[in-house]
Amino acid sequence: MSSSTFVGNPRRPRVIVFDVNETLSDMSTMPERFVDVGATSPLAGSWFGGLLRDGFALSAAGNAGKFADVGSRLLKAMLHGVQLNRPLDAAVEHIMDGFLRLDVHPDVADGVTALAEIGIRMITLSNGSVGVAEKLLDSAGLLSRFEMLLSVDAVGEWKPAAHAYEYALAQCDVDDPREAMLVAVHPWDIDGASRAGLATAWLNRDGGGYPDYFHAPDLEATSLVRLAQRFGSDVAS
Structure with missing residues (x-):
């Protein structure tokens, strides 16, 4: 797929439902939060991946947790035994506070x-708050x-559960x-x-490949500006 090709030629949507974490928010500053407390920067990626994994697992088991709660408790487990420069609870608080300090990506x-x-309605649907x-x-x-801004907290199931998207609709x-x-x-x-x-x-945004075991997207775009152009906007790239 290229950034300018529709797959199945989807019509212009009435509503765009945006994911939030990493889609709108630029999380590239989160590794700095780990370094701030004395941990290593690669731990940020492991933590966020683990947060999604455990959140999905809890949701699938019928016991969905709050994003921040799962994230905080996983941080405590991952930072246990790490030589930190402050108490464990303070380190967790500092890292979690980073979510409230994020900027949007440059294209957003x-x-x-x-x-x-161009008249397209927009909402967000996040596994976070x-x-x-x-x-x-x-x-x-x-x-x-x-x-409107929506959270799966109202449903009790994390995306990619179907009920989360049905709630947004x-x-x-x-x-x-x-x-x-x-x-x-x-x-x-996308698959869910x-x-x-x-x-x-x-x-x-990074030109990576799409896993073929998931349902393919109807459209691929390298930025939100490119997406808007595909729907008729004359905004400059």
Whole structure:
């Protein structure tokens, strides 16, 4: 797939459902938080991957936890025995606070603005809290562009469970799932939304490959600006 090719030629969506963590938020500063407390920067990637893994597992077992709670408790386990420069609880608090200090990716402001200007409704659906999404978008001056901010906390199941996407559709008053498009950087999110009937767009900023055991996205774009252009915006790249 290329950044300018539709797969199955999906129609322009009435609503775009955005993932938040890594799709809108730039998490490249999180490794610094680990270094701040005396841990090593690679631990950040291991921790976030483990957070998703354990969150998915708890959800599948019928005992979905809150994103921040799972993240904090996993951090305590992973930092146990590490030579930190502050008490363990303080280290965990410092790292988790990083989620409230994130910026959006460089393409997000122009892309979101362009999508809003061509009349596409936008919401967020996150495995994290509404508060984190609100802080992120408010800091970027983009909060007013979004019709609503949603969290799977209201459903009790993490994405990629079908109920999470169905909840978003119901909140948007969208009867036909193909009138909504999930936009995410995570192939597992694309797959879950596709299985729930939504159109999908994979945001592939780094030019990586897409795992072929997941449902393929309807559209691939290298940035939100490119996505807006595909739907008729004249925003410059």
